Amino acid sequence: MYTILDIETTGGKYNEEGITEIAIHKFDGHEVVDTFISLVKPEKDIQPFVVKLTGINNKMLRSAPKFHEVAKRIVEITEGTVIVAHNAQFDYRILRTEFRRLGYNFERKTLCTVELSQKLLPDAESHSLGKLVRSLGIAVSDRHRANGDALATLKLFKLLLAKDSDKSIIKTVVKAETLGELSPRQLDIIDVLPNETGVYYMHNKDGDIIFIGKSNNIKKRVNQHFTKSGDRARKLQKATKKVTFEKTGSELVALLKENEELRRNRPKFNHKQKAKLFSHGLYHSVSEQGYITFKTAAVNGKGTAGLITTFNSHVGAKKFLHQLTSEFELCDKLNGISQVKENCSKYPEEKCQGACIEKESTETYNQRATKAIAKYSISGKSCVLVNKGREIGEYSAVLIQNGQFKGIGYYDLNHQLNNIHILESLITPMKGGANSIHIIENYLRKRKVLKIIDLKS
Numbered sequence: 001m002y003t004i005l006d007i008e009t010t011g012g013k014y015n016e017e018g019i020t021e022i023a024i025h026k027f028d029g030h031e032v033v034d035t036f037i038s039l040v041k042p043e044k045d046i047q048p049f050v051v052k053l054t055g056i057n058n059k060m061l062r063s064a065p066k067f068h069e070v071a072k073r074i075v076e077i078t079e080g081t082v083i084v085a086h087n088a089q090f091d092y093r094i095l096r097t098e099f100r101r102l103g104y105n106f107e108r109k110t111l112c113t114v115e116l117s118q119k120l121l122p123d124a125e126s127h128s129l130g131k132l133v134r135s136l137g138i139a140v141s142d143r144h145r146a147n148g149d150a151l152a153t154l155k156l157f158k159l160l161l162a163k164d165s166d167k168s169i170i171k172t173v174v175k176a177e178t179l180g181e182l183s184p185r186q187l188d189i190i191d192v193l194p195n196e197t198g199v200y201y202m203h204n205k206d207g208d209i210i211f212i213g214k215s216n217n218i219k220k221r222v223n224q225h226f227t228k229s230g231d232r233a234r235k236l237q238k239a240t241k242k243v244t245f246e247k248t249g250s251e252l253v254a255l256l257k258e259n260e261e262l263r264r265n266r267p268k269f270n271h272k273q274k275a276k277l278f279s280h281g282l283y284h285s286v287s288e289q290g291y292i293t294f295k296t297a298a299v300n301g302k303g304t305a306g307l308i309t310t311f312n313s314h315v316g317a318k319k320f321l322h323q324l325t326s327e328f329e330l331c332d333k334l335n336g337i338s339q340v341k342e343n344c345s346k347y348p349e350e351k352c353q354g355a356c357i358e359k360e361s362t363e364t365y366n367q368r369a370t371k372a373i374a375k376y377s378i379s380g381k382s383c384v385l386v387n388k389g390r391e392i393g394e395y396s397a398v399l400i401q402n403g404q405f406k407g408i409g410y411y412d413l414n415h416q417l418n419n420i421h422i423l424e425s426l427i428t429p430m431k432g433g434a435n436s437i438h439i440i441e442n443y444l445r446k447r448k449v450l451k452i453i454d455l456k457s
Helices: 048-054 067-078 088-101 113-120 129-135 146-163 168-177 218-227 231-239 251-265 314-327 362-376 414-418 420-426 434-446
Strands: 002-009 019-027 032-039 082-085 109-112 198-203 209-215 242-247 280-286 292-298 307-311 383-388 395-401 404-411 451-454
Touching: 002 048, 002 067, 002 088, 002 146, 019 048, 019 067, 019 088, 019 146, 032 067, 032 146, 067 088, 082 088, 082 146, 088 109, 109 113, 109 168, 113 146, 129 146, 146 168, 146 404, 168 198, 168 242, 198 218, 198 251, 209 218, 209 231, 209 251, 218 231, 251 383, 251 395, 251 404, 251 434, 280 314, 280 362, 292 314, 292 362, 307 314, 307 362, 307 434, 314 362, 362 434, 395 420, 404 420, 404 434, 414 420
Parallel strands: 002 082, 082 109
Antiparallel strands: 002 019, 019 032, 198 209, 198 242, 280 292, 280 307, 383 395, 383 451, 395 404
């Protein structure tokens, strides 16, 4: 659990500043569950440059509560959380100083989004809050007011959590939360898991990730882990002290995240990841007569010339070849489905237009064959696959450039998608490779995304 914090102060000498405004958003890693926003009467004058910067003046604070009147609420909302702030050292110091004046020792774990963004967004021109969120296309209102800056920090932190493929943020927080033995109530973690699509992470008492999985129903899937029998399952159940999760909204994003994070983290209880997720492929070539033909074959290390798309099995590849041939009215004989010497059986039914006996021109036949290749292969394409996001109004984006998978991200404003530089900054880079392409093409064969945006048009 996190509390996103921003504080405005009077300015002045070090450790003599007073708080003029505070905003706190309690965030469970997925949504805000509690909020506290208040002006605070500091009982000292605000520096003129601060008035100009924030717009907060002494007159506005005459009827505001003093710090001791809001202190209890601050303690309650931050209890058991990690404080997240942009330049956390400053906000945490100010808060502790105010509590020290009341004779109370206020201590919380902290995370700084300046430091996190320097690590996870190293190419950003600036890591100041204003310039950073502007470069990411994140909408901000009430800049230099506590709630405006807190909401901007919250949006930035969500992006940083998504970009943290090594899960260093979550590991640190889980380790802090699980020191000592967990009670049976703490081990009853199923209740807080969502019935939604995403990736889940099972942690041991040190916060280390020991299992990663994806599901369209996280709660149901984790429950199956805890009720499954067998020696390996029992060891996993005993070692698991915490389960965290990331909603993805899109099943395709969940599949890609799972594949990437298994490669990065290599959890103890996951089966060893296969070097290659596919065994067979659909290939194309050109016959002596000039017709484009299709065939299935095992994918080996001898190159990928003519490879269109890949499959988990020979049966799956053959089944798809039949489907493709029928969908685009291609010829059974040319595609090796029929071994007849003359015309194929579909020609009398007018489901084949005569390529088998060279009655249809290569030009018209190859137009349909080319459309088939374009529909089911992302080779050479530059596009964004848009699907639903983690919440209403948000969308997921899978970026493909020149036929290579580049990463995933989320956006809620159209200009973030239409500006390629902003889009690339929102994307969490991933290694890609043949397995990722297989996941994407296999998904697109079976399901639809909301839309596909061509980046070359």
